Amino acid sequence: MNGSVIDFYYFTGTGNTLRVAMKMAETFRKAGVETNLLRLEKSEAVSINPDHVIGLAFPITVQTASPFIWKFVHALPAAPGTEIFMVDTMMAFSGAVVGPLRRVLRAKSYSTIAAREIIMPNNWYPRKINRRWNNAVIARGMRKAEKYAGDILSGEACWRRVPVLSDGFCKLMLMDSIWKGRAEVGASFRVDLEKCNKCLICEKLCPVENINIDNEKPFDDRCIQCMRCIMFCPATAISRPGKEFERYRAVDLKEIIHS
Ligand SMILES: Cc1cc2nc3c(=O)[nH]c(=O)nc-3n(C[C@H](O)[C@H](O)[C@H](O)COP(=O)(O)O)c2cc1C
Missing domain, CATH: 3.40.50.360 (Flavodoxin domain)
Structure with a gap:
């Protein structure tokens, strides 16, 4: 170097x-x-x-x-x-x-x-x-x-x-249809309204401004499947229908927000 x-x-x-x-x-x-x-x-x-x-x-x-x-x-x-x-x-x-x-x-x-x-x-x-x-x-x-x-x-x-x-x-993997499907998966995320405390952290975490928690359908179709919202929601209120999983985080929430 x-x-x-x-x-x-x-x-x-x-x-x-x-x-x-x-x-x-x-x-x-x-x-x-x-x-x-x-x-x-x-x-x-x-x-x-x-x-x-x-x-x-x-x-x-x-x-x-x-x-x-x-x-x-x-x-x-x-x-x-x-x-x-x-x-x-x-x-x-x-x-x-x-x-x-x-x-x-x-x-x-x-x-x-x-x-x-x-x-x-x-x-x-x-x-x-x-x-x-x-x-x-x-x-x-x-x-x-x-x-x-x-x-x-x-x-x-x-x-x-x-x-x-x-x-x-690479060309194949970046085909629009693949990523459209991914974004649709993201658009199907659900918020458990009983758990959600409207802290808005999910909105802050989303790198592509895909979340507006006040909307009836909070997740739009720009999701890039980075997993931040679903893994870091402090109230574990976000889920994906039909998927059972444990929440994985390699760092604390504050490191993602402030890093
Ligand atoms: C939607 C999605 C697709 C992934 N595809 C692959 C893959 O094709 N090959 C692989 O080895 N890991 C894949 N992974 C795993 C991630 O690359 C891996 O866990 C990565 O270290 C996550 O980094 P991050 O914590 O910085 O987001 C995928 C993860 C996600 C969420």
């Missing part, structure tokens, strides 16, 4: 990616590299500083990054030579992001220095959470995040080309 300041843009639903990004930021800072952790949903892609190293962190959703993240990536300005790295978190496997993202960024003349995927616990409607197992997965994820940050600093990390197949897979 050549740059001296890192602007690290992250998106997190339930905290896994935030924990990885925080661990990496801590490692960069310990090595004396100024690192700004920035919330992707509050940032303008066009306003990135091309003199800084750019980091991107996001969760895998349906084998790729959600269209919400891709929108940010596509809006990045061309930046000849600006160094950029990515990290994603996932429960098992992604087939449609590392290669396609590299291609898009290279077309904008970025220097794609490093990519890594880190396994973290599942946040997609876990039926029963095994806390011991999850803690072990998180501990391993943290070690990998620290190692990855060190590898970026030492120049040992790289961003490999991924088989051409993943470009086609």
